[in-house]
Amino acid sequence: MRKRTAVRWALTFVVLILLVALISGCSAKTTASKAPTATKRIIYMSAVEYKGSTSVEKEPYPGQPAPPGGGYKLEEPKDGNWTNSTYRWEPGNITVYQGDTVELNIWGVNGKEHPSSIEGYVSTFSVKRGQLTKVSFTADKAGIFAINCTAHVPSMQGQLVVLPR
Numbered sequence: 001m002r003k004r005t006a007v008r009w010a011l012t013f014v015v016l017i018l019l020v021a022l023i024s025g026c027s028a029k030t031t032a033s034k035a036p037t038a039t040k041r042i043i044y045m046s047a048v049e050y051k052g053s054t055s056v057e058k059e060p061y062p063g064q065p066a067p068p069g070g071g072y073k074l075e076e077p078k079d080g081n082w083t084n085s086t087y088r089w090e091p092g093n094i095t096v097y098q099g100d101t102v103e104l105n106i107w108g109v110n111g112k113e114h115p116s117s118i119e120g121y122v123s124t125f126s127v128k129r130g131q132l133t134k135v136s137f138t139a140d141k142a143g144i145f146a147i148n149c150t151a152h153v154p155s156m157q158g159q160l161v162v163l164p165r
């Protein structure tokens, strides 16, 4: 009888130790997501115009005008075909760490000119068709910042994501 009680106590003790180990293991902070040291990030982007077209035979022309601002275009049918297009940054979102030095290299694929800015970082820059525009800055503030082209609103808005260090 005594032996059995001792075994029971020993088992209870082992279970308690395992529970404590499990709970402390779950609540331990993870260190895997630590930011790497500040670095120079060279990022390549493009100013692009996506286009789509079809025939009125396959799909009726939508009729309503495209939203204003120059970011969207909808052209009335010509010879039975109608087209639509939109301007975008490609990629639209870029991510860096706070403290990184950033060099954006932006190629103008379509659109004569894209007068632009990066909220909180770059007050003005311009991307022209067939030219590479370099935009450099130090990402000293964490947050999400709009990359805006004022000629193609609202679709040509990207986001600079600066992760806190």
Ligand SMILES: [Cu+2]
Binding pocket: 047, 087, 111, 113, 114, 115, 149, 150, 151, 152, 156
């Ligand atoms: Cu634009």
